[in-house]
Amino acid sequence: MTTSRHPALECGADIRAARRAFLGLLGAGGMVAACGAVAAGDARKQAERPWRMLVNEAVTGESNIFVLTSRYQPLSEYITGQLRAHPVINVEPTVDIQRFLTIARSPVKPELVFGKSVNQLAKLVRDEHYQPLVRRADAYKAAFIVSKDSAILTLADVGRTRAKVIMPDEFAATTAVARAELRRVGADGAQVVHTRYQEAVAQQITHGFAQVGVVNPTIARKWAEGGGRVLAETQPVVNWSILAAPTLADADVALLRTALLAMNTQSPALLATLGIKQWAAAERQDYLALLDYTKE
Known part of the structure; x- marks a missing residue:
């Protein structure tokens, strides 16, 4: 025997089903929105995370880390001011060349490297895929x-x-x-x-x-x-340089290179404190040519 339902009851059931479907959609949307918020938060944290500038001072007489940090802090602040999206660039100076290489080769690489031991920088370019930004315009000769x-x-x-x-x-x-x-x-x-x-x-x-x-x-x-x-x-070779980590985006690399080259006219006094007259654009081939000379 067929049982029929009152039309009003059927209408109420339809309304309840529609309400459940609507709330389900709201829940899914809320989950998507929540996931989006988490992703946006992660992106903001990534953008706010301080960059690191590893400084290879080489084997000169100065070894006081406080003095070296103070020496390169103005350069860090200049770069920070150009990037703006990255509020802090921490300076990490080291005199010991082997320690410098260990840090530069670590899985979590510093975003920037300022180096004077150019043969070691060349190895970072060749083997670790660091991206050359600028170099001292004058060649180095021992x-x-x-x-x-x-x-x-x-x-x-x-x-x-x-x-x-x-x-x-x-x-x-x-x-x-x-x-x-x-x-x-x-x-x-x-x-x-x-x-x-x-x-x-x-x-x-x-x-x-x-x-x-x-x-x-x-x-x-x-x-x-x-x-x-x-x-x-000796034969002239590439001089002191700034490199970018292999993970830096092309847009950031281009911005950094432009900003550093602008120091030649905008911040010559700052360059002078670093012992540099002018920056020149650096190319990967400069470093490979050096290693060809030294056979390293």
Whole structure:
């Protein structure tokens, strides 16, 4: 037997079903909205998360972390002001080259790297895919120095006489290009020893602990001004540089490069405090050419 329902009851059931469907849709929409809010919150946190600027000071005399942080803080603030979306860029200076490489190669890479050990920077570009932004416009050349009365007249004499050559830290760029130049001219027979800081090289030549020293251009100039002799220079290579992490977006990389190059006219005084006259745009090939020279 067929049972029929009163039309009013059927109408009420339809209304209740429609209400349930409507509330279900509201619930789904609420979930979507909630998920969207979480995603937006994560994006905001990502944007607000401080960037890191790892600074490789190389093996110069200054090793006080507070002093080094203060030195590079104005550069950090300048970059922050250009980006705006990233309110803080924390400065992380280090003098130890191996520690610098460990941090730069870690899974969570710093967004920016300012470096003076350019042979190590070149490895980061080649092996870790860091993106070159800018470099010092002037090329880097290490110098071989001897005392003014030294019998050594050429780099060939250094190899032929198996002269003792004192160089900075074995991981330093100065050392890498000096070894490359000795190899290029066939002076591999030289006896190479290392000292921690470049400033100590000239002192040891003065006191007769070695016949030849390898120094940076600043020390070479002071050496010549003091009456010493610059025997030769290495080939010119790419100089101090700023790199961007491989994860940085193309738009951020372009913005950073433009902002840093603008320092040449907008912030020359800030550049001067860093020991830089001008920035030039850096290209990946600059760093590969350096490694081709040093065979690293």
